[in-house]
Amino acid sequence: MKKEKGLLLVLSGPAGVGKGTVCGALRKEKTAIQYSxxxxxxxxxxxxxxxxxxxxxxxxxxxxxxxxxxxxxxxxxxxxxxxxxxxxxxxxxxxxxDIILEIEVQGALKVKERFPEGVFIFLMPPSLAELRNRIVGRGTETEDIINKRMTVAREEIEMMEKYDYVVENDEVNLAVDRIKAIVTAEHCKRERLIEKYKQLVEVD
Amino acid sequence: MKKEKGLLLVLSGPAGVGKGTVCGALRKEKTAIQYSxxxxxxxxxxxxxxxxxxxxxxxxxxxxxxxxxxxxxxxxxxxxxxxxxxxxxxxxxxxxxDIILEIEVQGALKVKERFPEGVFIFLMPPSLAELRNRIVGRGTETEDIINKRMTVAREEIEMMEKYDYVVENDEVNLAVDRIKAIVTAEHCKRERLIEKYKQLVEVD
Structure with a gap:
């Protein structure tokens, strides 16, 4: 039977949304997903x-x-x-x-040009106010830099339409569960499985 | 904020694959899914x-x-x-x-004509041999009827290409987990969420 290919998962989103934290938590769950x-x-x-x-x-x-x-x-x-x-x-x-790539928005869009069959997941803050809190919370940025980063974040959110999925990072464990569900669902997509099953009907 | 619509989930597949059993097990899990x-x-x-x-x-x-x-x-x-x-x-x-409709293949295809935005899930036996076992296992069918039902099943599997997802019913609890994952992933689809998030950027 024809072997099913793995998925390239691209996890992206604005700076400060928590990509690294979510990816780290996913890693701890010891799924079969590999890390780029x-x-x-x-x-x-x-x-x-x-x-x-x-x-x-x-x-x-x-x-x-x-x-x-x-x-x-x-x-x-x-x-x-x-x-x-x-x-x-x-x-x-x-x-x-399956392999996951954690990357900022510009990089993800470049990956999409080369690898459109990837599964593109946009990690989203619950609100822009909350994103600002998270950036401010790091305590390392001036007011001016925070404002610039918020402008970039707004622009990046506009790029969401290039993505397949939007996962809200309201709580890390919920975001991880959503990503795991996306991986399971993607493996159930008809277009990925139809060849396998057509063979099943022929050989059975 | 604009309210997100629920999903119409259509669970279908050949007779004998276990649609009723899987739907019943899903029901016991007390998810928020309603039953048609x-x-x-x-x-x-x-x-x-x-x-x-x-x-x-x-x-x-x-x-x-x-x-x-x-x-x-x-x-x-x-x-x-x-x-x-x-x-x-x-x-x-x-x-x-969200609402789920459990229905045979001909009915599902009619639903698709009226409601193409539904999420169409094809429940698949692990093999045609196993499907035959399940039909034979009921003990109510003659050899002739079993053969006719297998012919219909093959034809129905060919209709898989009209569906969005294929869920293998190798074990009921695994099939239920896959369906739950599909529901979660569908709610994360960018095209369902983009309006909500565009509003978020505007009002924030």
Whole structure:
């Protein structure tokens, strides 16, 4: 019987909405979902393992990956490159495993261009007031920066229409349950299963 | 804020796959899902309540409902009419409640014509051999009838492409979990939520 492919899940949303917290909580639940490993030119920190925490690359190697279109998306941050190797994602889903990528909105939209068959989940704050609270709560930002981030957040929420699902992050455990339900439902989608079942009728 | 509509869930599949068992198990879980009430010309049995078990109608009333296109689908069975009143379904989902309709494949396809925005779930046997076992297991059918029902089942499985989801009924509790996940995921679909969130950005 034809093996069903895994899903590429892309979890995204405005800064401050709690993508990292939700992804961390999902990870603790020990589902079968795998977590995407990024390539980076940043030096490994103590205890970090190549292929587990990151794929560690030289600048030269990374720029060659960019040139050869081997990254789903990439960005430069504080002088280092970060990106998602497309081969790694394809190999994982071809083995039938689901893989999740936690990423900001601009990166997610780039992934969507390369990989429209992904499942795009927009993590949403319960309200903009609550998003502001969460950003203010970090205590690291000036009023001016907070206002700029709120403007960006509004723009990002407008991009929601590029996504398949919207998950409200009112409570972390509820958001995690919704994401797990989306994964289960996606595996039940007729278009993913029809070939498998047509074979069943033929061979049975 | 604009109220989100409920879902019309249509659970269907070949005879013998276990629609009634799965629907009954879902009912026991006391989710918020409501169960569709059919109209019928059959006489009420002891304890049956109009509007709860069925909407009891005279033949004249029922035929008027058919004429005025007030039924999502209907069929005649052993001299009595059975059907699903469209107003009842619309009122339920307009109040924001999800409603489930358990129905054979021909009926489900009629519902789809009238109500394409429904969520159509095809309940699938793990294999055709297992479906045969389940039909044989009832002990009420001759070999000839079993073969005819298997032919119908194959034809019905071909109609799977009209459905949104395929749920394997390998174990009842797993099938119920998958249906619950589909309901959660459908409520997270971007196209159902985008208006609500656009309002959030405007009013916040």
């Amino acid at each position: 490993v990024s390539a980076t030119t940043r030096a490994p920190r103590a205890g970090e393992v190549d292929g587990i925490n990151y794929f560690f690359k030289t600048r030269e190697q990374f720029e060659k990956m960019i040139e050869q279109d081997e990254l789903l998306e990439w960005a430069e941050y504080v002088g280092n490159y970060y990106g998602t190797p497309i081969d790694y994602v394809r190999e994982t889903i071809n083995k039938g495993h | 009430v059919s109209a019928t010309t059959r006489a009420p049995r002891a304890g049956e309540v109009d509007g709860i078990n069925y909407f009891f109608k005279t033949r004249e009333q029922f035929e008027k409902m058919i004429e005025q296109d007030e039924l999502l689908e209907w069929a005649e069975y052993v001299g009595n009419y059975y059907g699903t009143p469209i107003d009842y379904v619309r009122e339920t989902i307009n109040k924001g409640h």
